Amino acid sequence: MADILVVGEILDGSFRKSSLSAVRFAAEVASATGGAFDILVAGDGAAGAAAEAAKYGARKVLSAQIDGGYVAEKVAATVAKAARDGGYAIVTATAGTTGKDLMPRVAAKLGAGVASDIASVSVDGGAITYRRPMYAGNIFGHARVESEVAVVTVRQSEFEPAGEAGGASPIEAAEVVADPAAERVKFVSLESQKSERPDLTEADVVVAGGRALKSAENFGSVLEPLVDALGAAMGASRAACDAGYVPNDLQVGQTGKVVAPKLYVAVGISGAIQHLAGMKGSKTIVAINKDKEAPIAQVADYFLVADLFEAVPALTAAVKKAKA
Amino acid sequence: MKILVPVKRVADPDNANKMKVSADGSSVTSEGLEWKINPFDEYAVEAALRLNEKGGSGDTLGDVIVVSLGPADVATTLRQPLAMGATRGILVEAEDATLDSAAVARALAKLVEKESPDLVLMGKQAVDGDSNTAGQMLAEHLGWPMATFAMSLEVVDGGKALRVGREVDTGVLTLEVTLPAVVTVDLRIVTPTAVKNGVTPADHAYNEGARYASLKGIMQAKKKPIDQIKLADLGVEAKPLVSYAKFEMPPARSGAVTYVESVEQLVEKLKTEAKVL
Ligand SMILES: Cc1cc2nc3c(=O)[nH]c(=O)nc-3n(C[C@H](O)[C@H](O)[C@H](O)COP(=O)(O)OP(=O)(O)OC[C@H]3O[C@@H](n4cnc5c(N)ncnc54)[C@H](O)[C@@H]3O)c2cc1C
Ligand SMILES: Nc1ncnc2c1ncn2[C@@H]1O[C@H](COP(=O)(O)O)[C@@H](O)[C@H]1O
Numbered sequence: 001m002a003d004i005l006v007v008g009e010i011l012d013g014s015f016r017k018s019s020l021s022a023v024r025f026a027a028e029v030a031s032a033t034g035g036a037f038d039i040l041v042a043g044d045g046a047a048g049a050a051a052e053a054a055k056y057g058a059r060k061v062l063s064a065q066i067d068g069g070y071v072a073e074k075v076a077a078t079v080a081k082a083a084r085d086g087g088y089a090i091v092t093a094t095a096g097t098t099g100k101d102l103m104p105r106v107a108a109k110l111g112a113g114v115a116s117d118i119a120s121v122s123v124d125g126g127a128i129t130y131r132r133p134m135y136a137g138n139i140f141g142h143a144r145v146e147s148e149v150a151v152v153t154v155r156q157s158e159f160e161p162a163g164e165a166g167g168a169s170p171i172e173a174a175e176v177v178a179d180p181a182a183e184r185v186k187f188v189s190l191e192s193q194k195s196e197r198p199d200l201t202e203a204d205v206v207v208a209g210g211r212a213l214k215s216a217e218n219f220g221s222v223l224e225p226l227v228d229a230l231g232a233a234m235g236a237s238r239a240a241c242d243a244g245y246v247p248n249d250l251q252v253g254q255t256g257k258v259v260a261p262k263l264y265v266a267v268g269i270s271g272a273i274q275h276l277a278g279m280k281g282s283k284t285i286v287a288i289n290k291d292k293e294a295p296i297a298q299v300a301d302y303f304l305v306a307d308l309f310e311a312v313p314a315l316t317a318a319v320k321k322a323k324a
Numbered sequence: 325m326k327i328l329v330p331v332k333r334v335a336d337p338d339n340a341n342k343m344k345v346s347a348d349g350s351s352v353t354s355e356g357l358e359w360k361i362n363p364f365d366e367y368a369v370e371a372a373l374r375l376n377e378k379g380g381s382g383d384t385l386g387d388v389i390v391v392s393l394g395p396a397d398v399a400t401t402l403r404q405p406l407a408m409g410a411t412r413g414i415l416v417e418a419e420d421a422t423l424d425s426a427a428v429a430r431a432l433a434k435l436v437e438k439e440s441p442d443l444v445l446m447g448k449q450a451v452d453g454d455s456n457t458a459g460q461m462l463a464e465h466l467g468w469p470m471a472t473f474a475m476s477l478e479v480v481d482g483g484k485a486l487r488v489g490r491e492v493d494t495g496v497l498t499l500e501v502t503l504p505a506v507v508t509v510d511l512r513i514v515t516p517t518a519v520k521n522g523v524t525p526a527d528h529a530y531n532e533g534a535r536y537a538s539l540k541g542i543m544q545a546k547k548k549p550i551d552q553i554k555l556a557d558l559g560v561e562a563k564p565l566v567s568y569a570k571f572e573m574p575p576a577r578s579g580a581v582t583y584v585e586s587v588e589q590l591v592e593k594l595k596t597e598a599k600v601l
Contacts, residue, residue: 011494018493071499072460073469097492101472104425104457108464112563113426114457129569134454135340139352142569153530184502185469188487201493205600242532248475248491248512254451255511257493263600272520273340280577284598286590292583300581301598304590312586322591322601 002089002128004030004037007079007106008053010070013045015052018201020092020161023056023123025154027162029090032123038086040174042066042078050171057165062174069187072102076177080109085175088149090128095153096201107151114151115143132296136254136277156201157260157281175224193247200233200250205263208235208252208279212268212290212308215241216245222309223267226316229323235259235279239267253278268308272298288312325386325442325483325503328374330408330432331365333394333401334452349570361404364447368509370534371403371519372445377409379524386442387411391435393418393428399550406545407537413550422555422562425453429461434558436466441504443486448473448478448508457506469501475512478520 003028009016019039026037039056041049043066050188064078083091083106090107093099095117107114115130119140122129130143130152145152161194200206207227213219219240227234235252252259254277264282269275271287271294279285280299287300288311297303304311335343335354344353361369372388390405391414392398402413416431436444449456463470476489480500490497491510501507512518516529537545556561584590594601 070497071469072472076464097473097490100456101460104460104472105464107426107457108429108461113424114455114461115566116455116457122513132454133454133574135335135343135352136337136454138340138343139345140572140574143573144567145565146563146566146567177369179513181463181467181469184505185471186500188498188500190492190495190497237511242512242515246493249493249495254454255449260418263598273338284594284600286594287581297581299577301577301579302590302593303581303583305583306587311587315590318587318591319601322595 001034002029003087004035004090005083006037006039006058007091007093007099007102008039008041008049009093009096010041010043010045010049011185013048015041015049018094018096018324020056020090021156021159022099022154023058023162024159025059025152026090026092026315029121029123029128033226035089038062039169040064040079040082042075042174042286043070044068047151054168054171055086055164056162058169061169061171063171064141064176066176069190070098071182071185071187072105073182073185075102076105076109077173077177079106081103081177082174083110083149090150090152092152093155094156095102099153103153110149110151112147112149112151114153115144115145116153117155118152119155133277136273137280138273157220157258197227198231198233199254200235200257201259203233204261205230205232206235206252206259206261206282207232207265207267208237208269209240209267210237210269211239211243213240213245219245222312226265226312226319229316229319230263230265237275238303248310266296266300267312269296270294271298325376326440326446327376327386327388327443328436328439328441329365329368329372329388329390329405330428330444330446331369331392331401331405332362332447332450333359333392333398334362334450336360337363337447338453349572352571361401362447362450364449364451364509366534367511367514368445368447369408371509371513373409373535374519374524374530375479375521377524379528379530385521385523389414389439390443391432393415393423393431394420395556396476397509402550404537406548407541409541412548415550415552416555418555418562422564424564424566425455425458426461426565427560427562428458429465431558431560432458432462432554433465433518434560437481437584438441443503444506446506446508448510459506463506466506470506470508471499471501472508473510473511474507476518477507477513479522483522486563503511510551563596
């Protein structure tokens with residue numbers, strides 16, 4: 001039996017949907033081991049987030065109001081205390097930037113090993129094995145965590161968001177624990193660009209552009225119409241982000257976001273190892289590239305050898321027609 | 325300021341698709357691949373050098389100490405940051421297989437107690453294990469504040485604090501950490517104006533990326549000291565908390581690429597074959 005604590009993320013006072021991947025993982029392990037899972041939300045707006053988190057079948061939801069913007073030092077001690085008090089075998093979160101920031105800090109407090117960014121889990125008797133991508137997804141390791149408590153972060157694209165379970169979990173207050181380290185860090189601001197488009201990590205279709213787009217203007221005038229015709233999210237290669245064509249948070253890859261949509265269209269992207277690491281789990285991959293030999297061909301299902309400045313507007317028109 | 329930069333060597337990341345798994349699945353080998361400094365660690369070295377110099381003048385404002393844990397031949401890896409301008413090196417001898425992020429973090433914590441740097445600047449992740457955990461664990465062991473995924477750094481408060489821009493899922497999160505602190509760096513930390521130390525002229529723009537070692541730098545690096553100690557000297561047990569039962573290659577994508585002739589044909593395939601339109 002393994003009880004699991006899911007650390008849910010709060011964004012703008014809401015329970016962040018990406019956390020539902022960690023909930024899915026927890027529910028899977030709980031049912032395989034005969035344990036239970038609880039959800040903890042700790043941060044600003046915890047009460048509201050807890051009410052939302054209560055919909056997903058947790059045994060209970062723990063809520064800890066911590067004022068102000070997120071920094072790990074303000075939250076880690078509270079999470080560690082809840083983890084200890086509840087005697088959980090596994091403490092988990094989705095491997096977004098918050099989960100990756102916070103959970104190793106929690107692990108160090110608990111003396112726990114971290115299986116990070118896992119793609120799947122298997123339970124065999126008492127042994128739990130975490131399958132995780134390494135070397136930019138070119139090798140998968142089957143990790144065992146040797147410490148009494150395991151800290152696990154889960155890859156959002158590999159764990160379907162948990163669905164609502166009907167009913168509502170009881171909500172309890174969790175004790176907020178002060179941490180001296182928190183006095184030496186100050187949250188200043190969070191700047192994010194709001195977009196009407198679907199979230200990159202949740203979209204069914206992603207259209208991503210590379211260096212070949214050549215400018216921010218071209219992303220707007222050439223790529224965006226295709227993005228919108230497909231009802232897609234927009235992504236980009238590192239080169240496009242670095243050049244300032246699009247914001248950094250659109251980067252797909254080993255060090256950007258990992259996506260696995262039904263359709264991924266790579267426009268003017270060569271397909272460097274680090275880029276492939278973030279998108280090769282996509283179901284259908286289309287490449288539009290002048291160079292037939294570009295490494296993106298290794299993962300593409302369909303490859304249109306063409307100049308993107310001609311092909312993309314034509315494709316946009318054809319998609320609109322096909323969808324009409 | 326005194327900056328400690330941990331650097332790891334990794335199998336050439338641009339050829340990560342040539343990594344192999346042994347027949348029994350018990351180990352991975354990088355045979356035939358060159359060792360490279362983990363790119364994020366190289367960026368951390370560059371950022372440390374920028375923090376500690378009056379840009380362009382050649383004047384340095386403090387020491388940059390590089391440390392690597394691994395077999396004795398990681399000394400070769402340490403020569404590169406020394407040639408870029410780091411002051412000295414520390415080699416902590418240990419077998420790679422016994423080093424998970426937790427062991428690395430515990431060893432680094434002991435070293436920090438000895439060296440008392442103002443800042444530990446490191447990569448956000450080693451691109452072999454892709455764990456992204458050592459920096460956060462180190463900060464916790466030390467009871468220090470941290471800033472992970474740093475894309476910009478600015479010395480503020482008369483040198484007592486750093487203002488850090490962090491690349492997060494939803495945009496840029498800015499925070500201020502009082503030194504001493506742990507900072508882990510992301511890709512954009514080596515863009516031309518990402519690091520501001522308050523001494524380098526505000527309009528100084530660095531070249532994109534990490535600097536190359538000059539010939540002079542390479543010659544000087546040969547004479548720079550590298551202290552060699554053993555993991556056990558730090559009182560750290562070589563016992564990883566995460567072990568690997570086996571390794572495997574990812575399943576190959578099914579089917580080869582189909583080259584389509586035209587936009588019309590592409591749309592047709594997406595509709596009827598892939599059924600995604
Ligand atoms: C530590 C590290 C981490 C990294 N992490 C990431 C990551 O997370 N994500 C990522 O994407 N990269 C990452 N990279 C960078 C990666 O190695 C590549 O440099 C980058 O992905 C290249 O971007 P690109 O494909 O847009 O540009 P390029 O490689 O320059 O490719 C441009 C492509 O466009 C094609 N092209 C040019 N003109 C046209 C035209 N008119 N019409 C059609 N096609 C055209 C070319 O044939 C070429 O294939 C990382 C690198 C490092 C060192
Ligand atoms: N063997 C090592 N020697 C020196 N530094 C290391 C070692 N392993 C990890 N690190 C540091 O810890 C960072 C994060 O590593 P990881 O948690 O393994 O992804 C790296 O970017 C390095 O700065």
